[in-house]
Amino acid sequence: MSQKMRAAVLYADWDPKPDFKLGAKDIEGRQTYLGSKVWRNPRVVIEERDIPKPGPGEVLIEVKACGICGSDVHMAQPDEQGYIWYPGLTGFPAVLGHEFSGVVVEAGPGAINKATNRPFKGGEEVCAEEMLWCGRCQPCADGYPNHCERLDEIGFNVDGAFAKYIVVPDRVVWSLEPLKERYQGMELFLAGSLVEPTSVAYNAVIQRGGGIKPGDNVVICGGGPVGLAACAILKRQGAARVILSEPEPARAELGLKMGADYVINPLKEDFVHRVLEITDGYGAKLYLEATGLPTVVYPQIEQVIWEARGLNATVVVVARADAKMPVTGEVLQVRRAQIVGAQGHSGEGTFPRVIQSMATGMNMLPLITKQITLDEVPENLVTLRTDRKECKITVRLDKE
Numbered sequence: 001m002s003q004k005m006r007a008a009v010l011y012a013d014w015d016p017k018p019d020f021k022l023g024a025k026d027i028e029g030r031q032t033y034l035g036s037k038v039w040r041n042p043r044v045v046i047e048e049r050d051i052p053k054p055g056p057g058e059v060l061i062e063v064k065a066c067g068i069c070g071s072d073v074h075m076a077q078p079d080e081q082g083y084i085w086y087p088g089l090t091g092f093p094a095v096l097g098h099e100f101s102g103v104v105v106e107a108g109p110g111a112i113n114k115a116t117n118r119p120f121k122g123g124e125e126v127c128a129e130e131m132l133w134c135g136r137c138q139p140c141a142d143g144y145p146n147h148c149e150r151l152d153e154i155g156f157n158v159d160g161a162f163a164k165y166i167v168v169p170d171r172v173v174w175s176l177e178p179l180k181e182r183y184q185g186m187e188l189f190l191a192g193s194l195v196e197p198t199s200v201a202y203n204a205v206i207q208r209g210g211g212i213k214p215g216d217n218v219v220i221c222g223g224g225p226v227g228l229a230a231c232a233i234l235k236r237q238g239a240a241r242v243i244l245s246e247p248e249p250a251r252a253e254l255g256l257k258m259g260a261d262y263v264i265n266p267l268k269e270d271f272v273h274r275v276l277e278i279t280d281g282y283g284a285k286l287y288l289e290a291t292g293l294p295t296v297v298y299p300q301i302e303q304v305i306w307e308a309r310g311l312n313a314t315v316v317v318v319a320r321a322d323a324k325m326p327v328t329g330e331v332l333q334v335r336r337a338q339i340v341g342a343q344g345h346s347g348e349g350t351f352p353r354v355i356q357s358m359a360t361g362m363n364m365l366p367l368i369t370k371q372i373t374l375d376e377v378p379e380n381l382v383t384l385r386t387d388r389k390e391c392k393i394t395v396r397l398d399k400e
Helices: 070-075 177-181 186-193 195-208 225-237 249-258 271-278 294-307 329-334 350-359 374-383
Strands: 004-014 039-050 058-067 099-107 125-128 165-169 173-175 217-221 241-245 262-264 286-289 314-317 338-341 368-372 392-396
Touching: 004 374, 039 374, 058 125, 058 186, 099 165, 099 186, 099 195, 125 186, 125 195, 173 350, 177 186, 177 350, 186 195, 186 392, 195 225, 195 286, 195 314, 195 350, 217 225, 217 294, 225 241, 225 249, 225 286, 241 249, 241 271, 249 262, 262 271, 271 294, 286 294, 294 314, 294 329, 368 374, 374 392
Parallel strands: 217 241, 217 286, 241 262, 286 314, 314 338, 368 392
Antiparallel strands: 004 039, 058 099, 058 165, 058 392, 099 125, 125 173
16 A cells, blocks of 8 residues: 555634634644634645554545535635634644545454444445544533534544545444445445435434424425435425425425425525415424525524414524524514524434435435546635535545
8 A cells, every 4th residue: 555645635824813712622723613713815735645544443444435515615715804714613734525435444453343343354335424522521421422522523623535545433434334235336435425414414404403293394495415415304204395495496406306395496586475385374393594694594484483373493503604693582482483503413323324214215316416536626615615506526536
């Protein structure tokens, strides 16, 4: 094995805004939980890196496929002052990429495959969680690893999978064996790379949103990969009407393939009127905010909740945004509604349930609308800032 590999690395300047205060979990000059307030002048370069070695309890994976996430785009996207858009945990320089699948090459001492409860042998097809939870802090002990007090994130503050190889702890590695009856060859790895973003949607609408009962209506705002994955999940759960709000025609059409029954173009139609019309005035049980534009989208959701005959609506906020939502408490009180936030995907059996759903017919492959090489990562990160015709652009590393 060559001792070097090529990787897409994001660099940025540590230049905190005047109102920024170093937090207890921040590291001066290296890491912050408030990325958009600190990092400036992001740039992505393809460079050579050392191939990592697995330590005790770790696994070396040869990456086959890795999707570009909206967070990758926003970490590499400067605003008018040069600060990155992404508001969360970040530590640069770091290799980007976290939606990946591949093959186990080598395992460190004590690294166990959950599929067999035995040490990894090598050659196993796997995917991995993006959130590296410690398992020892209070949130982890309480069953909330997404909110780990020592959280690291692949491709955010530790090196990610836009590279030929990656090392991860065995606790976040999941076997793709159940998918092999339905997918073969490269399709297996493309499907495997979609487990992570689909798990983000699953965590949002099932774990945090509480799911639905068969016959309930749902509204998904935003036809990106997470919003479209939510369409598939909720239709599979028995939603009577899955309503997708999405202005981009290509994504709207894809939404219908993924499980949406109706699509609203909020730029050309009255969102509130159409949701009430489609649901016979009852509104929806669950609303997903997956646009990242809460100041625009939430007031419309709130108006539907206020005017609808149905009670007990849940609004789940999954898109990351450095913005305050204009919430009217009276609407939540009178209509017995609630707002919940959703972060990440780990815990409560999310990954294995998504894998089993995909293995038994929930086909997520249509989300991938373009496949690229590692060299094309920087230009496609720029393209995705404004071009919404593509849904999921996936980097293939099988020929690197």
